Amino acid sequence: MKKRIILSPSLLSANFGRLEEELFALEEAGLKWVHWDVMDGIFVPNITFGPPVIRQLRKKSKLFFDVHLMIDKPERFFEVFTDAGADLICFHAEASLHLERAVQKVKDLGVKVGVALNPATPLCKIKYLLPDLDMILLMSVNPGFGGQKFIPFTKEKIKELRQLLEEKQLSVDIQIDGGVSPQNIGELASLGANIFVSGSAFFNFPPYGQRYETFLKALKDKGS
Ligand code: DX5
Ligand code: ZN
DSSP states (O other), X not given: OOOOOEEEXXXXXXOGGGHHHHHHHHHHTXXXXXXXXXXXXXXXXXXXXXXXXXXXXXXXXXXXXXXXXXXSSGGGGHHHHHHHTOSEEEEEGGGOSSHHHHHHHHHHTTSEEEEEEOTTXXXXXXXXXXXXXXXXXXXXSOTTOSSOOOOTTHHHHHHHHHXXXXXXXXXXXXXXXXXXXXXXXXXXXXXXXXXXXXXXXXXXXXXXXXXXXXXXXXXXXXXX
């Protein structure tokens, strides 16, 4: 099954003092998605932004808001993030005790739903939920910071997950987040990932239009 390919730049590596301009620059560069890393200082050892920031910037941008919640007991906040303008809510399997109920809660709010797995969390955790999901996020670094090194065994997870989805004939997106760059994106796509988050390897190399081209070219060269 041929999957759409999306690059979702992570604002974690953008200039937080100029988020409006950064979003505008992404749109100008032809990007369709933007990745919001929400951190609470509990689930991960770092804090970023919350719903008020997203709400203000929602008014300024047409990009698809891909919201990655790295917060404890995320179900407490699904409504407020949806209301702020999230198009997709992705939360961590490790952070939510009643996972099936949490997934249904996001669906009931009328936005896309994704579940994220930390590098060491096995795929079996979400096996029975697959038909209900729009996306699975496989973390390829331990969440909390940008600019970390890609953890190699994640490749095996991508391959296994894509196989599982194909066996079940499910058209679910596989997002990969952490250490993604033009150097490895082609290989990750060939293993079955189709939505790529990139923070430092994207924002540290302006202009964004050219950088986007570099990522797309790397995908094309690998035949994705
Ligand atoms: C890490 C975040 C990522 C991060 C990726 O906790 O979920 O989205 O921004 O950054 P890079 O691409 O620099 O590894
Ligand atoms: Zn993320």
